[in-house]
Amino acid sequence: MLRKLKAQVHIGKAALALDDESYRILLHAATGKTSSADMTEHELRTVLQRLRDRGWKNQRSSPASRQRDSKDQLDKIRALWITLNQSGALRDGSEQALTSFARRMTGVARIDWLRSNQANTVIEALKKWQARHNAEDALCN
Numbered sequence: 001m002l003r004k005l006k007a008q009v010h011i012g013k014a015a016l017a018l019d020d021e022s023y024r025i026l027l028h029a030a031t032g033k034t035s036s037a038d039m040t041e042h043e044l045r046t047v048l049q050r051l052r053d054r055g056w057k058n059q060r061s062s063p064a065s066r067q068r069d070s071k072d073q074l075d076k077i078r079a080l081w082i083t084l085n086q087s088g089a090l091r092d093g094s095e096q097a098l099t100s101f102a103r104r105m106t107g108v109a110r111i112d113w114l115r116s117n118q119a120n121t122v123i124e125a126l127k128k129w130q131a132r133h134n135a136e137d138a139l140c141n
Contacts, residue, residue, distance in 0.1 A: 005044035012051035073119035080126035
């Protein structure tokens, strides 16, 4: 438990972009100690509360929020694919073609199996493709 609390303290420090001196001042003001390594569970919880008071929000990644983020990313991938198809950039706008495209980029067999960073890679590639297609259209018109 202490290890987890210490990790949260350091996550909060980084999220608030506290330099080492400011961090040590905060620790000392909260507990009288200047190192989280020397703190008890109660002291670490006090420091976490001080970090929250300064605006840090410990955003725990719950399975529900990961599912929601994943669904949002998949929706974005499909929306970009449909837009590319409607603009005439694709020869095949099918879901199977989208799956093949994503598989070539990530090595993952199905888009609903993509991890967040992999989905972001596909999204960014589709955005660039759309930008290239738009630029080509502008040159032709």
